[in-house]
Amino acid sequence: MNVESTQRILIADDEPLYRETTAEFLREEGYECVCVEDASDAISVLNEHDFDLILSDLNMPGNLKLELLKEGRTKHKHVPLIVVTGAPSLPSAIESVRLGVTDYLLKPVKLEELLTAVQRALSHAGQSKAVPPASSAPTLKRAANPKPASTTTPAHGIIGASPQMREVLEIVERVAPSDTNVLITGESGTGKEVIANAIHHQSHRREKAMQVIDCTSIPESLFESALFGHIKGSFTGAVQDQAGLLRACDGGTAFIDELGELPLSSQAKLLRVIQEQTFTPVGDSQSIRVDTRFVCATNRDLQDEVKAERFRHDLYYRLAVVHIELPPLRQRGEDVILLAEAFLKKHFPAGQFQHSFAPETLECFRRYQWPGNIRELRNVLERSVALATGPVIEPSDLPQPVREAINDPLPGIQDLTEVSRDEALDTADRTYLIKILDKHHGVIASAARQAGLSRQGMNKLLKRHHIDANDYRR
Numbered sequence: 149m150n151v152e153s154t155q156r157i158l159i160a161d162d163e164p165l166y167r168e169t170t171a172e173f174l175r176e177e178g179y180e181c182v183c184v185e186d187a188s189d190a191i192s193v194l195n196e197h198d199f200d201l202i203l204s205d206l207n208m209p210g211n212l213k214l215e216l217l218k219e220g221r222t223k224h225k226h227v228p229l230i231v232v233t234g235a236p237s238l239p240s241a242i243e244s245v246r247l248g249v250t251d252y253l254l255k256p257v258k259l260e261e262l263l264t265a266v267q268r269a270l271s272h273a274g275q276s277k278a279v280p281p282a283s284s285a286p287t288l289k290r291a292a293n294p295k296p297a298s299t300t301t302p303a304h305g306i307i308g309a310s311p312q313m314r315e316v317l318e319i320v321e322r323v324a325p326s327d328t329n330v331l332i333t334g335e336s337g338t339g340k341e342v343i344a345n346a347i348h349h350q351s352h353r354r355e356k357a358m359q360v361i362d363c364t365s366i367p368e369s370l371f372e373s374a375l376f377g378h379i380k381g382s383f384t385g386a387v388q389d390q391a392g393l394l395r396a397c398d399g400g401t402a403f404i405d406e407l408g409e410l411p412l413s414s415q416a417k418l419l420r421v422i423q424e425q426t427f428t429p430v431g432d433s434q435s436i437r438v439d440t441r442f443v444c445a446t447n448r449d450l451q452d453e454v455k456a457e458r459f460r461h462d463l464y465y466r467l468a469v470v471h472i473e474l475p476p477l478r479q480r481g482e483d484v485i486l487l488a489e490a491f492l493k494k495h496f497p498a499g500q501f502q503h504s505f506a507p508e509t510l511e512c513f514r515r516y517q518w519p520g521n522i523r524e525l526r527n528v529l530e531r532s533v534a535l536a537t538g539p540v541i542e543p544s545d546l547p548q549p550v551r552e553a554i555n556d557p558l559p560g561i562q563d564l565t566e567v568s569r570d571e572a573l574d575t576a577d578r579t580y581l582i583k584i585l586d587k588h589h590g591v592i593a594s595a596a597r598q599a600g601l602s603r604q605g606m607n608k609l610l611k612r613h614h615i616d617a618n619d620y621r622r
Contacts, residue, residue, distance in 0.1 A: 154180040155200040155270060160190035160216060161232070162208035166255070170203070173259050174266065187211035191219045199227055201269055206233040217249065228269040232257055252328050252469045264425045268327065268439060306339075306346055307490050309614055310483045312475040316343070323470050324350035329422070331407075331467050332445040334474030337523030340445035341405065343472060347443055348401040356400030359393050363406045363414075371414040375421075378430035394427060398438045407467070408448030408459065419463045442467060477518040477525065481578070482614040484513050487522060491529050503533055506542050507586070507619045508554060516553035578613045582620075585610075590621030 377392025
């Protein structure tokens with residue numbers, strides 16, 4: 149390979165042994181490497197010479213505020229950038245993803261794993277020019293009075309206007325274009341698979357498959373065969389070759405659901421695949437290389453599981469490079485109404501008549517705690533539509549626990565000391581608006597007069613809190 153055709157890599161790392169070992173290995177693979185020991189030198193060299201890839205440490209002189217990453221993403225957007233760090237942290241991982249880092253690896257990284265990441269980054273460099281980098285991904289505007297529709301992504305089934313969900317959606321938009329592994333946590337029924345789908349379909353892997361791997365449905369004894377496949381005759385009952393689940397998502401995304409249920413013995417096998425992007429089918433001697441991104445989900449606290457030695461710490465750090473925590477439905481405010489109306493329209497189309505909700509029914513939805521989250525809401529709506537005798541779904545059509553929630557305080561009211569002052573004031577403001585609208589039967593002019601507001605000012609507040617006065621007219 150001559151100098152003109154050699155791909156050039158800039159290696160920035162303050163550990164001499166790691167820096168030189170990495171450079172020597174990559175040179176043997178045919179790459180030209182330039183080494184520097186701090187971010188300042190790296191920026192100078194980067195501005196004077198052309199490179200095909202940047203390989204950078206995080207914790208080194210001159211990079212305390214990620215100066216090299218910011219320089220690379222602003223002035224050299226076409227150059228892919230791989231982070232290799234021995235001190236991972238969630239803030240640095242999220243900021244790295246926001247800046248458009250191609251990969252985020254943890255030391256000690258095996259040389260073969262590093263080579264795979266380098267090859268993948270360089271092969272995707274051409275595609276990345278056509279896909280907007282994470283730093284230029286459209287962000288969700290935190291306007292004072294956003295419209296619910298502007299924070300809804302119907303193509304991927306994500307519905308939400310609450311601050312918590314706007315934050316989740318922003319992270320999804322930033323992390324999706326990269327190859328970074330993502331861990332999604334949250335209570336059962338909060339929509340973890342929907343978020344995984346959104347990440348996959350907004351990535352450059354969207355043309356390939358997203359394979360769901362449910363850890364609760366695979367017996368420990370069959371885990372290796374299910375994931376890696378097997379060859380005919382490798383064990384009793386193996387009557388033909390089986391490709392395995394990982395082969396099905398080569399080039400795409402592996403969504404590992406209920407990760408916290410994975411036994412320790414299986415965790416070790418999964419870790420090897422993630423580190424090396426290779427596996428060997430049961431009974432075979434030939435390794436198979438794959439190019440797969442891993443998005444995982446669990447309702448368990450994996451940090452607690454690591455402390456209890458039920459989950460491998462090295463696997464946790466490989467998978468939780470970016471951690472997305474989904475809020476329970478009871479903490480999402482008016483999102484419950486947005487979800488209910490969207491589900492009613494999409495999943496229960498008009499037959500004999502078009503269904504709608506009585507204001508009292510919506511108030512039950514707001515006050516109920518929803519222990520089963522979005523999944524429970526969907527089930528309640530299905531039941532209510534089946535039992536409703538008219539076009540309006542009344543509280544009497546709801547299950548008893550939901551119906552009786554009309555007498556409960558609004559979620560969060562009793563725990564205002566546990567939230568910020570702004571959140572407490574926001575909750576109190578919204579509660580006041582609901583009460584006054586209910587008192588005046590949804591007549592905005594009357595409610596505005598009592599509140600000492602102009603009609604325009606009242607409308608702005610209602611819009612800000614996603615309150616529809618029509619819900620209170622009777």
